[in-house]
Amino acid sequence: MKKWVVLIVVLGALVGLGTMMKAWMERRAGTGVQPAVFTGGSEHWDQNEVPVSMQCGACHEKEFRQWAGSDHAWAFRKLGDQWESEAFHNMKLSAHGSVLQFSTDGQGRTVHDGQANTSWRAEWATGRIPLVQYLVPAKDGGYHTLSAAWDVNRKEWFDIFGKEVRQPGDWGHWTGRGMNWNTQCAWCHMSLFHKNYDPVKDRYASTWKEPGVTCIQCHGPLLDKPEAGTGCMISTKNKLTPQQIHDNCASCHARRDEFDHDFAVGDRFDDHFQLVLPVQPGVFWPNGMQRDEDYCETGLRLSRMGKAGVTCLDCHDPHTGTLKLPQEDNTLCMRCHGTGEAVNGVKAPVIDISKHTPCPQPTMGARCVECHMPESLYMARDPRRDHSFNSPDPLLSVELGIPNACTMCHRDKSNEWAAEAVKKYYGPDPKMAKYRDRTRAVQHAYEGKEDVLPLLMECFRKEEVGAWRATLLDLMDSWAHEPAVQELAAGAVNDPDALTRAAAAKVMGRANNPSAGKLLNDPLKVVRLQAEWALRDSLPPDSPGMKELTAAALHQADQPSGAMKLAQIAISRKDARAAEQWFAKALKWDATSSVVHRDYAVFLASQGRSGEAVEQMREAVRLAPRDANLWYLLGLGQIENNDEPGALQSFDEALKIEPAFIRALFNRALLNEKVGRLEQAIQDLENCSSLDKENPDIPFTLAVMLYRNGRYRDAAAAAAETLRREPRHAQARQILESASRHGK
Structure with a gap:
């Protein structure tokens, strides 16, 4: 009897071992039915909502826990009593001429707009600290992001636009296209998001794999089944370069226009996005510092740090998102600048902090980041550091009104005081003086000064940073018909920087320079699209270039800017009916934009409808009465209508605003x-x-x-x-x- 018992036990053990071996083999072969998942607890708002990332956490527990408490993990979440009970407890906010009331009932959280006498159900939340925004469903299948936000620290509602008044019907009102979540926010708050906009029905059917920025958004590509040999749902065979990792970060941490939703880990940023550069006033300061909500990538590309190859992960932990070392005592910066350590093959200049700054140790002024990465508030209450790594230059503050870190700290002092202090400590020719002419050139170009072209050209010729070359060349667009400008642009066709090549295509296209055609086959889409746009009147409808240009515009077809592009493409195809339809959409979606009315007026004039064109230009002037060019264009239209007294008056108005x-x-x-x-x-x-x-x-x-x-x-x-x-x-x-x- 005992022998049978022993035999049964042995057989049972062998069966168990066989089952384990089978499971192990299935895991290695990627054929297991139930993949292992993370089973512990974490700081995530609900880790069951990220099933693929939970599989990653089974093997990478440390990294999963670090990520679970990060801003990336909390970038998008469901609502919960533990976070929303106070915010939606009969709270009120007055903004944009209305009173919003936030309350909770048996159905969930409600936002009531007193002005519109309309209620919405809050369904999702974005962000965690220092503020939270909420999403409400829209009639088009998408979502709108409230401009009202909850201040987590002060326990109160506020409006992210401050005292700026936005009315219903405005593009930028929270019920308008400018606050449409599917276009403006979602790609950077979700993982593997696809907008899926139908321009015929004007509806969204957006999809995503996981809420928040999860493992699969930064590692990839996501596999259809577990990888053989590892069981991973993400390929372990692709080893990314530092630049590829950085481009993945930049896909969200940048002010940019999208060409598509096809960006995948390992792709080039410039193949899917157009980075916004400081080429127009009000977005950046002329020295490249952030002014509007500009994020990080543009500043970094404009900086010497970016040129040297510094990337996000040199300073930030990829999973927590926090700094790798303290910044308060300069440990982070001095890791390289105290030792001369090479970053991506480039040695950092060694800095002696005791001599580098006039501010005594260990005051705030002696911190590297306070001078070279000053903080500014965005969304009214969200402090963010500048990433252009400029050196403060109060002299340019005196000349051009640019903020500087000295008086941002010493708020009781003047720019003149700061400029004199810098001169006294660093001498009459400090390092930052090297970049003054470039900043002046950019500012004078903003102001439309006719005599700035020689300075722009001189700065372009000696500029080492690609993003600055692109900026300077783009600013020469107003002088595109000058032979010297065309010569510069033609020489930039082979520039190593993609944005500079794109600027070259734009400038050459303005003057119908056939050399722009050389860039139609550029390896990067950001360049090709600019060349295609420049040459759109001559591209055959079925050519690869026209198809690519149209596809990029259709991706943006849910916004006025995309509709305007599609209208211009229709004009190039001599399809006036389609052009008018797209202009009508743009006017409907952004009726308060002078630009839309201006471009529609130009189109109407080209169709011989000069009376309608003048009416559109009158509306443009009403919306932007301080725009001299609009008055000028109105005058030209009035001449076409034989209204000579009206035209003279319009020219007079233009010259009152801009005498030169x-x-x-x-x-x-x-x-x-x-x-x-x-x-x-x-x-x-x-x-x-x-x-x-x-x-x-x-x-x-x-x-x-x-x-x-x-x-x-x-x-x-x-x-x-x-x-x-x-x-x-x-x-x-x-x-x-x-x-x-x-x-x-």
Whole structure:
């Protein structure tokens, strides 16, 4: 009997061992039915909502726990009593001319808008500290993000736009397209998100794999079944480079436009996104510092740190998202700058903190980050550090109004005091002086100063940082028809920086330079799209370039900007009906945008509908009365409608706003002559000539006007000035000879 018992036990053990071996073999082969999952507890809001990441946690427990308490893990979550009970306990907020009330009932959390007398059910939350925003469903199958946010520390509601008033119907109101979660927020708050917008139905059917930024968003690609040999749901064969990892971070931590939702781990950022550079006022400061909500990537690309190869993970832990070392005592920065340690092959300059700053140790002013990464508030209450790593230069604050870290700390002192302190400590030619001309050039380009082009070109030629070359070249777009600018752009076709090549395509396209076609086959989409846009009038409808351009625009078709692009593409295809339909959508979605009304007016004028065009331009001027160019365009439209008094008034308004507006002066001069105001016309052209001392067309026009009105001696002088500017000007020579004979 005992022998049978022993035999049964042995057989049972063998069966158990066989089962274990089978399970082990199935796991190695990737055929197991039930993959192992993380079974412990964590700081995650509900780890059962991230089943794929739970599988990762089975083997990578330490990393899973670190991630579970991070802002990435809490980037998107369901609502819960432990977090929302106080915020939705009959709280109120007055904003945008209305009173919002937040309450809880048996169905969940409710937001009531008193002005619209409408209630919404809050369904999701984004963020955790220092603020939380809530999502409510929209009629189009998407979600809207409230501009009202809950301050976790102060225990109160506030509006992220501060005192700025946004009305229902505005693109930027929280019920408008500007606060549509599916387009504006979701890709960076979800894992493997796809917008799935249907432009015909104007509806969303968005999908995602896991809420929040989980394992599969930063590691990949996600496999259909566990990997053979490891059981991992993410391939372990792909070893990413530091730049690939950085591009993955940048896909969210950047102010950018999307071309698609196809970005995958290991892809190039510039193949899926257009990074926003400091090429227009109000977004960045002209030295590259963040001004609006700009995130990190642009600043880093503009910086010498970025050029040296510093990436996110040199300073930040990939799983907690926190800093690897303390910043308060400069340990983080001095890890490299105290030792000269090489980062990605580039040695950091060694800095002696005791001599590097006039601020005494261990005050806040002696912290590296306080000077080179000052904090600013965004979303009204969210402090974020600048990543352009600028050195504070109070002299430029005095000249251009740029903030500097000195007076951001010493709030009781003036910029003049700070500038003198910097000069006294560092001498008359400090290191930051090297970048002053570049900053001045950018600011003067913002202001439209006609004489800034030589400085822009000089700065471009000596610039080492690719993103700055792209910025400077893009700012030359206003002078795209200048041969020297075209020469620079053509030379940038082979620039190693993708954004510089893209800027070259834009500038060449503006002047119909066929050299832009060389970039249609660029390896990166950010360059190809710019070339395709520049050459869209000549691209066949079924060409790869036109298809790629249209696909990128369709990805943005749920926003006014995308609708405007599709309208322009339709114009290129000579499909006026489709263009009008897309313009109508843009006007519906952003009725308070002067740009939409302006571009629609230009389209109407091209269709011979000048009366409608003027009405659209009048609306544009009403919405942006301080925009001189809109008044100028209105004047041109009024000339088409034979409204000469109205056109003169519009040109006058443009010149009140911008007295050196040469095109407005020039056209007013022609109109003044037409209505019999010859002296005013001559004065306008003389003012044009003094503002632009190189353009031969201005004195030539003056010569023709004077000659036509019998002012031969003056006409001869104007013709002579034309020939001084352009010695080969045959018509000017004819006027000079004829006027000289008449003058005798």
